[in-house]
Amino acid sequence: MTEQTLEKLKILAESAKYDVSCASSGVSRKNRPGTIGSAAGWGICHSFTEDGRCVALLKIMLTNHCIYDCAYCINRRSNDIPRATLSVTEVTDMTIEFYRRNYIEGLFLSSGVVRNPDYTMERIARIAKDLRNVHHYNGYIHLKSIPGASRELVNEAGLYADRLSVNVEIPTEANLRMLAPEKDYQSIYKPMFYIQEGVMASADERKRFRHAPRFAPAGQSTQMIVGATNENDKDILRLATTLYQRPSMKRVYYSGYIHVNSYDNRLPALNQSPLKRENRLYQADWLMRFYGFRFDEIADDSSPNLDLEIDPKLAWALRHPEVFPVDVNKADYALLLRVPGIGVKSAQLIVSSRKFGRITSDTLTKMGAVMKKAKYFIVCGELSAHTIHETGEEFVRRVLTDKKPSKKMPDKRQLTLNFTD
């Protein structure tokens, strides 16, 4: 490695940093003799930057030159920024060297579009292939599929990558066309579909031939930018639900829009990235994946946007007082999960401990339930005088509203960014 590579590394990291999908989870693979690396199944964060974000992968662009001009992107062709291109060996060497030092879980490679989508996609696939075949690298690889890439090249990439992704970026097609005139839904959904087909075909073959090649075993993910266009949270969550219904889709990421190209007046002039909203969307996403909530329970026509003051689970509970109070000594798992303050862990503990004795408010606390919240929504024998029916919804809402983070309290705004599947 040379000083010159180091300069390029800095430029291309700057260009890649707004892509949030950095998790390395979803695949578990032991080391095979004579190879380097393994994949741990759950994502391992190896560092945290000063913005508090996890660094799991060497997230980098092959090049930040681009022939397109997407309004929300720092690398659009009309921007005057330093540009650089890494060679295939530069990327593979850096990945291996960083990996051997336990800096990273693997590589996350994306690229601006040079010449045409296929030319770019070919080089991306080539890097993954070299890592696997020349360097016998067995760690994690996430490749970004270039919008508009052909089926052959997506298939080639899928043979070597653990995960592939194509970013939706803008939730509705009309807005996408407005902000990214060279892209349309076809160019995004087609590669997504190729990936899905590849994953399913390989799963099918592996049932019959144990050694049939794997295809992107960690599936695919995508990202939506939040706050650059006028879609409401219901639109966003509906699209996320549709995406999750696709067999290979593992994660949808939400990225609060950062006003990088302030000169472009097709974009709203935000002086602050909508972090709170982004956080609420992740919470909603979490509820859909692990708590059995439907998107239209979380955001419906009467409240199409998530409440920024309280989390979406509490908001749902306040809209549905008829469900409560829940008897923790009797209610089934699914119903326990609906109680604000009771999470997956405590719900499981409650179910597994009940046979040894009655659950009291004391045991609930010990099991990690947040009684400050839960007490308005449960009965457990001794306390029942203060449920939401006695106090009223307005009262509960007022006491449980997030306070402005004070100087001394740790800032929990981004805490629920979860990196596991």
Added chain:
Amino acid sequence: MITFRYDKTLDGLLTAVFDAYSRRTFPDVLLGTDDDVPLFAGEIHTVMSDTEKSTRVWNGLERKASQGFCDMLLHVWLSELPGADELLLKYIVKTFADVAGATMNHADDDVRRIRQIALKVSRERLHVIQFVRFQKAADGIYFAPAAPLYNVLPLTIPHFCDRFADQMWLAYDIRRRYGYFYDMKKAVEVTLENDENLLDGKLDESIMAEDEKLFQQAWKDYTKALTIKERLNPRLQRQNMPARFWKYMPEKNR
């Protein structure tokens, strides 16, 4: 009051369990062999560590409970927290006595404490796996210093053997002054006679591999370039990446 004295090893603790059953007296207090005996100690029994006895106890536990459960006990032992040994002894006796699987009862205080400690230790294990950095020396061996809060290095070795199978490395606990050397076949525990030069956790430039410094610099510059200045949140950084690990991390150093 009944007091057992033992050599503060895991073997010793398991032998103490064995002795308790054969003597039919269960200790209220555990003391180290070198600890002062309090004035009114009552009955005192000194445990002689015996691997045969300790193995029998451990095998008995494995038969009685799941692998995950035994791992949990091992985690608690490695916490080295004061009182953890007494808690373990009590809990192991409970496990042997128990018929209905009451060790799963999370409303029980001992069960809860065991779980809490095990959780803390396994978090620290994960921290080591996350934040330990390998530095390449001129002879090709990678040096990985750590100073974890609990004695978790042994719990991380299988992970590192699997991941860094084709390079030689030395993972070293600087606080407890022992480590593991991996020779591309297996990892063996080592204590080094002259480890003074390793204790600051940084390879001296004179024995670094040629590119080592450049890669450390590259990693540091890279993580800096990744930071989104519009979203700075150092408190969150500290919360996710405890400052006690920073000393040996190039991105926070030099």
